[in-house]
Amino acid sequence: MPQTLKDLAASLGAETLGDASLLVDRLAEPLEARAGDLALAVAPKFAEQLKASAARAAVVWAGADLDALGLEGAIVAPHSRLAMAGLTQAMDDNLAFLGEPAIHPTAVIDVTAVIGTGAQIGPFVVIGAQAQIGADARIAPHVSIGVQSVIGARATLHAGVKIGARVTIGDGFIAQAGVVIGSDGFSFTTRGPSNAERAVRSRPGVPLDPLVDGTWHRIHSLGGVEIGNDVEIGANSTIDAGTVRATRIGNGVKIDNLVHIAHNVILGDACLLCAQTGVAGSSVLGARVIMGGQSGVADNLTVGRDVVVGGGAGVLANIADGLFVSGYPAQPSHEYRASLKAVRRLTKP
Template sequence: MPQTLKELAASLGAETLGDASISVDRLAEPLEAREGDLALAVAPKFAAHLKASGARAAVVWPGANLTELGLDGAIVAPRGRLAMAGLTQQMDRDLAFGGQAGIHPSAVIDPSAKIGAGAIIGPFVVIAAEVHIGANARIGSHVSISRDVEIGADAVLHSGVRIGPNVVIGHRCIVQMGAAIGGDGFSFTTETPSNVERAVRARGEPLDPMDGTWHRIHSLGGVVIGDNVEVGANSTIDAGTIRATRVSDGCKIDNLVQVGHNVVLGADCLLCAQAAVAGSAVLGDRVILGGKSGVADNLTIGRDVVVGGGAIVLGNVADGVFVSGHPAQPTHEHRAGQKALKRLTQQ
């Protein structure tokens, strides 16, 4: 539905410039914007693109001049990406669930499952025994939910999500397509010390043959996910061995991320694509893992740590440190080492 600049600005707590009665029905990048669009030109670097577009209205930076930009109206956004968060929410057409209501007749639901008021259950969903689905939750097509699972109110599970047994997912969580939560952890042992253990002690000596049979350690602990968590497409969160793997409130997990068994993620952690956290690692609140970074097993990462893209953490990290490299070290030390190495190669 079209919305006026005044209405959109009010939802953001933002100011308008020029004609606030202009209606827009779509968000667009500055160069591609047409009349009827709201161009997202949140920084001066987009000025030239905005001038070349057909847009009458835009989201602009503080101090922008409407006449110079060829605009009739604008919303002023001191923090552009924050404005984008609010605007994309307001303009989302909800195509994944739009028009759906209630329980689709093709869904297979155990009689003992409890479905909250207002929940949407899509086509070909399978819900096992003793599952509780909260009010207004939305479950997309081809989702499978194992027994003894609890899903909170207003949660969204997109198509193809797989939920293992003994999983708790909090309120307002979003799980993107193809994610798997609650699968068994990667946990095996050998009758005698394994090659990993022997290699550490061998100090470079060749290893003698051994009985390498791996004995499975079953995962009985499940997963507990807090409120307002998002899990990206094709990401995996393994069940704990005895206690639950835990993902605290507000965590955001990108696509293709692996969270191992018994891991604990503190509140508001951000894990970028292809990051991996090995079993029993503990991350403090607000830890950020850059893309393709990794954390070895049984480590403790302090609060407010930033792990740079591609970094591999092989030891504990204190609170508030920015680390980079392989093995990860404080970023200023890593950069100094890289510069020194470059100087050596240039001699």
């Protein structure tokens, strides 16, 4: 629905310039903006693109000259990224859930499940016995929710999300398409020493321990998953159930696409995990840890609070609070950079 610049600015706590009654119905990049769009031009470098566009309204930087930019109205955004967060929320028309009935007739809901007031349940959704769905939750087509699982209020589960049994999720949860939560952990054992154990113990010139029985025996996952409030999980990411106790995800955690969280892992509040990150079984990440894309943590380790793990880094040992680490194996970034410089010097004549 079209909104005025005045209303949008008020939702951001921002100021307006020019005609605040202008209506806009879409966000757009400056060069592609039409007359009814709100162009996102948050820095002076976008000035020429704005002038070349048909935009009448834009989000601009402090001190922008509307006449010079050819605009009739504008919102001034001193904090551009925060403005983007607020504007995209205000202009999101939630097409995935538009026009669906409260509970689609093709949904299969066990008679013992409890559905909260205002919940919206799409086509071909399956909800298991004793599951609980919070108020105003939105569940897209082909989602399945396992036995005794609890989904909090205002949750949004996009198409194809799979929630296993005994999963507990807080309020404000968002899961993008294809997320799987509560699948079995990758946990196996052998009767005698496995090949991995034999390899770790091997030494040059010393015969390997005999292989007694290489058959892998499954250790079942009985612990479920516990997820806090305001957690978001990207498309095709997975969180495994714990073995005996639950895998635990703290409040405010944000997980990108194609991330794997193994069994028994604990993620502290407000962690941020970028795409293709993996955290192996029973490792613990403190609050506000950031993991760059394609980084990983080995099993049974502790990563302290406020640690930043650079993209592609491999954490193979415990990390103290507040460090920024890079490389493989991960080490303090200043040490890693120094070692790279030293290697380059070795190749110089």
